[in-house]
Amino acid sequence: MPPKDNDAKPLRELVVTGVNAVFLSLERLAGGLVTALMALFALTALTVVLLTCLLGIGLLFLPAALRVVRAVADRERHRLTRWGPPVPSPGGDDGPRTAVAALVSLVRDVRVRRDLAWLACHSTLGLVTGLLGVLLPVIAVRDSTFPLWWWLLPPDTAGASIGVPVHDWYTALAVGLMGVAWGAIMFGFEPGLAWLQSWPGRRLLGPHSRIVLNERIAELTVTRAAALRSHTSELRRIERSLHDGAQSRLVSVIIQLGSARRMLQTDPARADSALERAQTAAEDALAELRGLVRGILPPVLExxxxxxxxxxxxxxxxxxxxxxxxxxxxxxxxxxxxxxxxxxxxxxxxxxxxxxxxxxxxxxxxxxxxxxxxxxxxxxxxxxxxxxxxxxxxxxxxxxxxxxxxxxxxxxxxxxxxxxxxxx
Missing domain, CATH: 3.30.565.10 (Histidine kinase-like ATPase, C-terminal domain)
Incomplete structure (x- = not known):
């Protein structure tokens, strides 16, 4: 018996993992379906505005339409961030406020163009995958339980989810088996549908390589400027330390040694104390130089x-x-x-x-x-x-x-x- 339990444990874990993946995928697809409907609305509104721009009227509504597009795209970025690697918002303002700024954004702003490309993809592909992902579990449950309640329906309305009419128990049982097959398809395809639904968003709503490069260049410019300022300050500190500290002490050593040399000829007894002061000054200068070097690169790392x-x-x-x-x-x-x-x-x-x-x-x-x-x-x-x-x-x-x-x-x-x- 214990070996059988041990063999069954991985199978149970596999089933639990699969069920959990299906439910998570279903939740992702349902959320994606909501943003797909929002994207469809935004795309429809933007299309109407662009068409009326030919008459001049749409120019008044173009900034608001682009702000709606940005808001829907940010909602999708937030949704994608919940279910995987973060998709950061481009930041800045919420969108153009004037018709001229809106036209310039449409022509020149790569982020606006990528938002619009995502809008077209998600309002079509995202809508289809979301509907499939949400309807598959409903169809699977409906058909798999169909033999339990089909006889309650009027004879002319009983049928499978795909429209096959049912008039006897054999066909009803076949619909039940079809429901089990729908369930197997759901287990196999739900994670793939969730990935397919989120793929355009991760490709188009993330930072563009050109924007990332520009931000990286700006960041490196700032850090390099700070490094140069820090390097210049460090050089000045070293220069001051050498000039005010070690150099002054070495000058004092030279003066004291010259004085001791003259004393050797005139007053040898006082020369010994002068040499001692010179030695002390030299030791202090050496200690200061060691401290200065230690501040540049710690000797302990050597x-x-x-x-x-x-x-x-x-x-x-x-x-x-x-x-x-x-x-x-x-x-x-x-x-x-x-x-x-x-x-x-x-x-x-x-x-x-x-x-x-x-x-x-x-x-x-x-x-x-x-x-x-x-x-x-x-x-x-x-x-x-x-x-x-x-x-x-x-x-x-x-x-x-x-x-x-x-x-x-x-x-x-x-x-x-x-x-x-x-x-x-």
């Missing part, structure tokens, strides 16, 4: 991997801090440095401002993206405008085409998420 470097940061945190790391593979040194500085700034904020009892760092890699998560159970309230260095982390991350997000409601907890592309 001697440890990224996980080890982050463990060292966690060990220096004032609150208990754990580090979890997955398989990171080979990561470029600039990406490692950016991740390290982001965590270092976050750990500094935890130490100084959070009042947390515990903190954690998690770093992992999925494909060509490095994910860094820092969280603590402190008081929250961390913002990029609060002078906590968050804006500096964002500039570093976006310079590598990464993303940076802070979730820190007042009262806590604080969660920081960094995503960095690390394709080899």
């Amino acid at each position: 001697t440890h991997d990224l996980e080890g470097a982050l463990s060292a940061l966690a060990a220096g945190c004032s609150v208990p801090c754990t580090v979890e790391a997955g398989d990171l593979g080979s990561v470029a040194s600039s990406i490692e440095a950016t991740a390290y500085f982001a965590v270092a700034e976050a750990v500094t904020n935890i130490t100084r401002h959070s009042g947390a009892g515990r903190a954690g760092i998690r770093i992992d890699r999925e494909g060509d993206t490095l994910y860094v998560h820092i969280h603590d159970d402190g008081g929250g309230g961390a913002t990029e405008s609060g002078g906590t260095g968050m804006s500096g982390i964002r500039r570093r991350v976006e310079a590598h085409d990464g993303t940076f997000a802070v979730d820190s409601p007042v009262g806590g907890p604080t969660r920081i998420r960094v995503e960095l592309p690390c394709a080899s």
Whole structure:
């Protein structure tokens, strides 16, 4: 008996999965049928408006017609987003407000033309697939149960759903078997019909490649400009540090060494203290140079991997801090440095401002993206405008085409998420 139960379990799971897929497909097709009827109405209204534009009257209604098209398309985008990958709205205004703007949109705006192409597809293909998807279950239930109630119908009206007349029990049973066949067709075709109904929307209502390219160029222009500004600021900081710090100390060393050299001839006893001051100044200059170099590229990354470097940061945190790391593979040194500085700034904020009892760092890699998560159970309230260095982390991350997000409601907890592309 147990082996039979084990064999039956996968079959039950398969049946449950199939039934669930059919019901989900039916729900998708019903929703698509609603938007298809809306699209048919919008297409009819737009056609009437365009025809009356030849007389000049339709120009008054053209902006409103295009806004209706946008609203119907946005409704379909929302529906498609519920059942799969998101289909974002193009954003901006709801549509043109004047007749001239409407005409320009029809001629030049690729998004309007793609919305209109979807409107034509969905009001025909979407309507047909939606009707088939909704009627198939009705027909299957109607015909499969037909032998139970056919005898209650008047003799001249009894018949199958496809119009076959029924006058005896044999034909009624045949209609019942036909209903079972309709049910099998429903199980096999409902998911395919749902996919076919949504395919034009996913092809036409998503961002156009030209628009995506333009948005990407604009985004890269902004991030590159920010990276150049950050790079210039960093160079100026290094220049000031060298000029005001290490250079001044080295000049002091040179002066003290010259003074000690003269003292060796006139007052050898005082020369020893002058040499000692020169040595101290040289050590201070060396320490300042080391700190400056450490701010450019952390030496700990030269001697440890990224996980080890982050463990060292966690060990220096004032609150208990754990580090979890997955398989990171080979990561470029600039990406490692950016991740390290982001965590270092976050750990500094935890130490100084959070009042947390515990903190954690998690770093992992999925494909060509490095994910860094820092969280603590402190008081929250961390913002990029609060002078906590968050804006500096964002500039570093976006310079590598990464993303940076802070979730820190007042009262806590604080969660920081960094995503960095690390394709080899």
